[in-house]
Amino acid sequence: MSTTNTPSKTHSFQAEVSQLLHLVTHSLYSNPEIFLRELVSNASDACDKLRFEGLNNAALYENDSDLAIRITLDKTKKTLTITDNGIGLTAQDAIDNLGTIAKSGTKDFMSKLSGDQKADAQLIGQFGVGFYSGFIVADKITVESRRAGAPISEGVRWVSGGTGDFTVETIERAARGTSVILHLRDDAEQYLNAWQVKQIVNKYSDHISLPIQMYKEAWQDAKEENQPGEMVTTDEWETINSASALWTRPKKDITDEQYTEFYKHISHDFTAPLAWAHNRVEGSTEYTQLLFIPAQAPQDLYYRDSKTGLKLYVKRVFIMDDAENLLPHYLRFVKGVIDSADLPLNVSRELLQESRDVKTIREGNTRRILSTLEQLANSEDATEQEKFRTFYAQFGAVLKEGVAEDTGNRDKIAKLLRFASTTSDEVSRSFADYKASMIDGQEAIYYITADGLAAAKHSPQLEVFRKKGIEVLLMTDRIDEWALGYLTEFEGTPLQSVTKGAVDLGKLQDDDEKKAAESAAEQLKPLLDKLEATLKDKAKNVRITTRLVDSPACLVADEHDLSPQLAKMFKQMGQAIPDSKPILEINPEHALVKRLETDAEHFDDLAHVIFDQAMLADGDLPSDPVAYLKRVNAMLLG
Ligand SMILES: Nc1ncnc2c1ncn2[C@@H]1O[C@H](COP(=O)(O)OP(=O)(O)OP(=O)(O)O)[C@@H](O)[C@H]1O
Numbered sequence: 001m002s003t004t005n006t007p008s009k010t011h012s013f014q015a016e017v018s019q020l021l022h023l024v025t026h027s028l029y030s031n032p033e034i035f036l037r038e039l040v041s042n043a044s045d046a047c048d049k050l051r052f053e054g055l056n057n058a059a060l061y062e063n064d065s066d067l068a069i070r071i072t073l074d075k076t077k078k079t080l081t082i083t084d085n086g087i088g089l090t091a092q093d094a095i096d097n098l099g100t101i102a103k104s105g106t107k108d109f110m111s112k113l114s115g116d117q118k119a120d121a122q123l124i125g126q127f128g129v130g131f132y133s134g135f136i137v138a139d140k141i142t143v144e145s146r147r148a149g150a151p152i153s154e155g156v157r158w159v160s161g162g163t164g165d166f167t168v169e170t171i172e173r174a175a176r177g178t179s180v181i182l183h184l185r186d187d188a189e190q191y192l193n194a195w196q197v198k199q200i201v202n203k204y205s206d207h208i209s210l211p212i213q214m215y216k217e218a219w220q221d222a223k224e225e226n227q228p229g230e231m232v233t234t235d236e237w238e239t240i241n242s243a244s245a246l247w248t249r250p251k252k253d254i255t256d257e258q259y260t261e262f263y264k265h266i267s268h269d270f271t272a273p274l275a276w277a278h279n280r281v282e283g284s285t286e287y288t289q290l291l292f293i294p295a296q297a298p299q300d301l302y303y304r305d306s307k308t309g310l311k312l313y314v315k316r317v318f319i320m321d322d323a324e325n326l327l328p329h330y331l332r333f334v335k336g337v338i339d340s341a342d343l344p345l346n347v348s349r350e351l352l353q354e355s356r357d358v359k360t361i362r363e364g365n366t367r368r369i370l371s372t373l374e375q376l377a378n379s380e381d382a383t384e385q386e387k388f389r390t391f392y393a394q395f396g397a398v399l400k401e402g403v404a405e406d407t408g409n410r411d412k413i414a415k416l417l418r419f420a421s422t423t424s425d426e427v428s429r430s431f432a433d434y435k436a437s438m439i440d441g442q443e444a445i446y447y448i449t450a451d452g453l454a455a456a457k458h459s460p461q462l463e464v465f466r467k468k469g470i471e472v473l474l475m476t477d478r479i480d481e482w483a484l485g486y487l488t489e490f491e492g493t494p495l496q497s498v499t500k501g502a503v504d505l506g507k508l509q510d511d512d513e514k515k516a517a518e519s520a521a522e523q524l525k526p527l528l529d530k531l532e533a534t535l536k537d538k539a540k541n542v543r544i545t546t547r548l549v550d551s552p553a554c555l556v557a558d559e560h561d562l563s564p565q566l567a568k569m570f571k572q573m574g575q576a577i578p579d580s581k582p583i584l585e586i587n588p589e590h591a592l593v594k595r596l597e598t599d600a601e602h603f604d605d606l607a608h609v610i611f612d613q614a615m616l617a618d619g620d621l622p623s624d625p626v627a628y629l630k631r632v633n634a635m636l637l638g
Helices: 015-026 034-054 091-097 104-112 117-127 130-136 186-192 194-205 256-267 349-354 356-378 382-405 407-416 431-436 453-457 460-467 480-484 511-523 525-534 564-572 591-598 603-617 625-637
Strands: 009-012 069-074 079-084 138-146 155-160 165-172 177-184 212-220 230-239 275-281 287-293 310-314 317-323 335-340 419-421 424-429 445-449 473-475 493-497 542-544 553-556 583-586
Touching: 015 104, 015 117, 015 130, 034 069, 034 079, 034 130, 034 177, 034 194, 034 317, 069 186, 069 194, 091 138, 091 155, 091 165, 130 138, 130 177, 177 186, 186 194, 194 212, 194 256, 256 275, 256 287, 256 335, 275 356, 287 356, 317 349, 335 356, 349 356, 356 382, 356 407, 382 407, 382 424, 382 480, 407 431, 424 431, 431 445, 445 460, 445 480, 453 473, 460 553, 473 480, 480 564, 511 525, 511 542, 525 542, 525 583, 525 591, 525 603, 553 603, 583 603, 591 603, 603 625
Parallel strands: 069 212, 310 335, 445 473, 445 493, 542 583
Antiparallel strands: 009 165, 069 079, 079 177, 138 155, 138 177, 155 165, 212 230, 275 287, 287 335, 310 317, 419 424, 419 473, 553 583
């Protein structure tokens, strides 16, 4: 037992902690029992940390290497205590870690709070807020701890009633590790019932790889005859969970609920995963993979320093979080565990980069994730299909990065891509679907990139495709243009942007159309020259097109120039790009174009208006909007 050494000192909680505690202590919880999951999870993390530090410093074990988590109940004092013999806390650790919010998951949670107590309480129930969840059931928490390897005299006692402050004092503590003592509220006395606590541990924490122990209960007959017997607590410890790392167990012994709980434990995501893949891989490199595909993108998915990668274990010893070398960057949304049988226990991040085993594991993981996604995408089952839709809505844009990043799997990734098209507003058309509905004589897969669905759908460039009944894929993700730069064909069929270069409809354009276009180009040569001269600051050149039906003109990029979309994206990213002017294509059949030939007086204004309107049709502003308006107004009044 512990004795006090120094007087206690009072500290204030960080403002966010006070805010969080106010909510925790003043709300009614839909799911109060999650406090146990959170505290057992912390105890397990503390043991993992000791195992890891112990690899280089066996003295930290203090001759006791049997790591375990113990839960004890004291009906008289009304306390529930969770004790671990993990890494423990120094006094400073206790001040720093139990007085501030470190966990990004908790910050995430705080940002989701609505201010509506009922809704927020529901959120805590699902989410859990780490250590502070203890205050859901306790009106006072005492933490007693000693850091592994520290002298007995350097134990610490941290006490708080869950309001603005906490006290910290130095104590003597023989046992290494931490005890979290919950002084239960009157309305939380059900957690003094051993049977109930066991149920909760089974529900949420069965996957924890350490033994979670409680005193065994045994039936005792009554001492006097005709009196009822009762369950009594013995002084023998009993392990109440399976106590083997979940990924080491055979698949058939693991329920969906257990997989889901495990996912929540490692990811801090409160939504169940969409799918998982669990395999023991044998061969030149041996490892176990347990990979999860989440149902919801984290907020930091696109941040440069977002947490990526998997937890790495070597022969069940925890080595590191976020081992980014185990997955390519475009699969950074995947969560899970890799347990390698071959890597050395002292493996460092630097070593991981060079290891052949790691390369093999990364390739294996990539294959597995892509095939899991393929299964969902191709499933006949409506629920599985819905899962793929959810996946794609959350992570489709990230997956596209793989087209550029992962040459070896480019074809596999291309099969998973989905787009809206001129025949479907829903992002559901695959390249294969597209190919299956190509019309006779069609030789390419046509696509257009634009800022949004409306701009894409109404683009003048699509007019001829509509007229001929040719489907065009509508690509509206910022990354599409860039990714498509790496994908020139799909299973032998070339991909062609309808906004780049001259439209080449190949066999789809009949001879009469071709001839008509050629003769128009010849006839209108003087007009084209004049337009080019007038618009020399805006357009690279001006030419006749057959792609337009209802619109007078459109802008296209030259075959080898950056498309306007990509140019815009690079500009937004602050990158310098060569200045390239678009080509103005005009529709010789359109009345406005015809007017150009006859109305010399308004030629200049009309030429500029036609150019600026082509910009507007692409969803862009004319370079001088006021000049544009003046010209239009003058013409309206003229
Ligand atoms: N049993 C324990 N032993 C040692 N340290 C602990 C223990 N419980 C909590 N801590 C310390 O307190 C910190 C705060 O715990 P909390 O549960 O609020 O968030 P967290 O555990 O950091 O979040 P995450 O679960 O994302 O790691 C932990 O990071 C850890 O340093």
